[in-house]
Amino acid sequence: MAAADQVEQRYRLLFERHWRRVFAYALRRSPNRAAADDVVADVFLTAWRRIGDIPDDYELAWLLAVARKVLANASRGDARRDRLLARLHQAAPSGQAAEVEAAADDDEAAEQVRAALGRLREADAEILQLATWERLPHAQIAVVLECTVNAVAIRLHRARQRLSEELAKESGTTGHNEPTSPTHSFPDNTP
Amino acid sequence: MSDTDRELDNLLRAANPIDEGGLPMPSESPSAQLLYEKITGTPYGGSARRPQRRWKGLGLAALLAVAGGGAAAAAAYAISSHVTTHLAVTCYGAPSLESHALVVPAEAAGPVATCSRAWADGRLGTGPVPLLVACATPQGVAAVLPSALGADVCGQLGLPALPAGASSFSSTTAPTAPPTPPTDAAGTLPPAVRDAIIEDLRSTCSTSADAERAITKLLVKANVKWTVVTPTPFPTGRPCASPGFDEDGKRVVLTGIPPLSPP
Structure with a gap:
C-alpha cells in the first residue's frame, strides 16, 4: 500500500472513531453549533497535517488537546466560562440543530450541578469534565492537560472537593465530607 | 475512589449537557x-x-x-465554503441535487441571478421564477435550488449556504481589464490577472494542456510568480478546465467541469 494510502486510511479510521467525541467536546464548550463546527474543523485539519505525530494509544487525548488549544485561542479569560454558561441556557441554532437538540439535557438537578461547576475555577471545572463528561482515564487527561498522571490525580481530587463544597452551599448541607489529606489515594480510572 | 467521589462523578455525568449517544x-x-x-x-x-x-x-x-x-x-x-469553480453555476429544477439541472455560464451578478434568468427563460420549469437559494457543493461549485420561504435547503442537503448576493466571480474587477504587474510582495495574484484567467477559460472549453499554456502565458506576461497545476486528470464528462486559486501555494489549480450548456 502506498504511503499516501496508509495516511488516508489511518486518518479515515481516526475520523470515524473520534469525530463524534470531538464534536461533543466542542459543543459542550462552544456558544453554538457553528462555533463547535469551527473547532472540529480546526482539530481534524490539524490532525490531517500532523497525522504522523499522533500516538496510537492516545488519539482521542491528542485530538482533545488540540481542541482545547483551539478553544483557548478563541476565548480569553472568563469569556470561556461565560460561553459554557451561555451554552447551557441557549437553544441550539436552526438548520442541523436536530442532531444537537437530541443530545441536549435540560434536567433541573443537572442544571444545579452545572451551575456549581460554573462557579469553580476554570481548571477545576475542566478536569472534572474531562474525567466525567469525556470519560478519560488519568493518563489521557494528563496528555490533554500536558501534566503528569500524579498531578491529574491530585488536581482531580481537589476539584471534586471544591465542587462538593459548592453543591453543599447550594443545598445548605455539609455535603462532601471526604478528608482533605494529601495521603488520599487515587486508584480509580488510571490505566 | 471513595463512594462519595463516585456519587459526585455520577452527578457530574448526569449533568453532561450533551449526550454523546x-x-x-x-x-x-x-x-x-x-x-x-x-x-x-x-x-x-x-x-x-x-x-x-x-x-x-x-x-x-x-x-x-x-x-x-x-x-x-x-x-x-x-x-x-466559497465556490472555487468560477465559470459555471448548476441550476436545479427542484430542491434536490438529484433533480433536473442545467449547467450554465456564471454571470457576474451571482449564481442566483444567473439561474433566475434560466428560470425566466423557461429552461427549468414553467410559471414564475421561484425563490432560489445558492449553496456551495463539496466540489466548490455554486448550486442554485428552488426553496420554500424559510426553508434551509442548503442545510438539509448538508451544504454550506452562499450569501444571496454572492457572485460566482472572485473579484468585481471588469473581466476585460488588462493584467497588471503585481504590487504585493507576498505574491498575491492581482485581481485583474485572476479575472483575465477566468475570462480566458470562460470563453471556450479548454483542455487541461491548453488551459495550462494559456494561463502560464498570462502569468508570465503579468510577471506573477504563480504556477499552474492539474492535480488529477479530468474525468469523463468533465472535459473543460476551470480555475481555482490556491493563495497559499501560489498556484492556479485546474479541475474539470462539464461543458457549459448554451445560454
Missing part, C-alpha cells in the same frame, strides 16, 4: 462527511478513492492557511 456518527452526519471531504479531497462514502491525495483541493487551501489559529477558525471555515 444522541449525536450522529460521521456516516450519519452530512456536515462531518463534508468536513472529511474538504480536508482529504476524497469522498467519505464508499471505498473507491481517488488515485491521489488531494491536498491541493481548492477550498482546502484557504482552510490550511489558518489552521491552528483558533481565532481564525471561523474565518477559515467560511472561506472554505
Whole structure:
C-alpha cells in the first residue's frame, strides 16, 4: 500500500472513531453549533497535517488537546466560562440543530450541578469534565492537560472537593465530607 | 475512589449537557462527511478513492492557511465554503441535487441571478421564477435550488449556504481589464490577472494542456510568480478546465467541469 494510502486510511479510521467525541467536546464548550463546527474543523485539519505525530494509544487525548488549544485561542479569560454558561441556557441554532437538540439535557438537578461547576475555577471545572463528561482515564487527561498522571490525580481530587463544597452551599448541607489529606489515594480510572 | 467521589462523578455525568449517544456518527452526519471531504479531497462514502491525495483541493487551501489559529477558525471555515469553480453555476429544477439541472455560464451578478434568468427563460420549469437559494457543493461549485420561504435547503442537503448576493466571480474587477504587474510582495495574484484567467477559460472549453499554456502565458506576461497545476486528470464528462486559486501555494489549480450548456 502506498504511503499516501496508509495516511488516508489511518486518518479515515481516526475520523470515524473520534469525530463524534470531538464534536461533543466542542459543543459542550462552544456558544453554538457553528462555533463547535469551527473547532472540529480546526482539530481534524490539524490532525490531517500532523497525522504522523499522533500516538496510537492516545488519539482521542491528542485530538482533545488540540481542541482545547483551539478553544483557548478563541476565548480569553472568563469569556470561556461565560460561553459554557451561555451554552447551557441557549437553544441550539436552526438548520442541523436536530442532531444537537437530541443530545441536549435540560434536567433541573443537572442544571444545579452545572451551575456549581460554573462557579469553580476554570481548571477545576475542566478536569472534572474531562474525567466525567469525556470519560478519560488519568493518563489521557494528563496528555490533554500536558501534566503528569500524579498531578491529574491530585488536581482531580481537589476539584471534586471544591465542587462538593459548592453543591453543599447550594443545598445548605455539609455535603462532601471526604478528608482533605494529601495521603488520599487515587486508584480509580488510571490505566 | 471513595463512594462519595463516585456519587459526585455520577452527578457530574448526569449533568453532561450533551449526550454523546444522541449525536450522529460521521456516516450519519452530512456536515462531518463534508468536513472529511474538504480536508482529504476524497469522498467519505464508499471505498473507491481517488488515485491521489488531494491536498491541493481548492477550498482546502484557504482552510490550511489558518489552521491552528483558533481565532481564525471561523474565518477559515467560511472561506472554505466559497465556490472555487468560477465559470459555471448548476441550476436545479427542484430542491434536490438529484433533480433536473442545467449547467450554465456564471454571470457576474451571482449564481442566483444567473439561474433566475434560466428560470425566466423557461429552461427549468414553467410559471414564475421561484425563490432560489445558492449553496456551495463539496466540489466548490455554486448550486442554485428552488426553496420554500424559510426553508434551509442548503442545510438539509448538508451544504454550506452562499450569501444571496454572492457572485460566482472572485473579484468585481471588469473581466476585460488588462493584467497588471503585481504590487504585493507576498505574491498575491492581482485581481485583474485572476479575472483575465477566468475570462480566458470562460470563453471556450479548454483542455487541461491548453488551459495550462494559456494561463502560464498570462502569468508570465503579468510577471506573477504563480504556477499552474492539474492535480488529477479530468474525468469523463468533465472535459473543460476551470480555475481555482490556491493563495497559499501560489498556484492556479485546474479541475474539470462539464461543458457549459448554451445560454
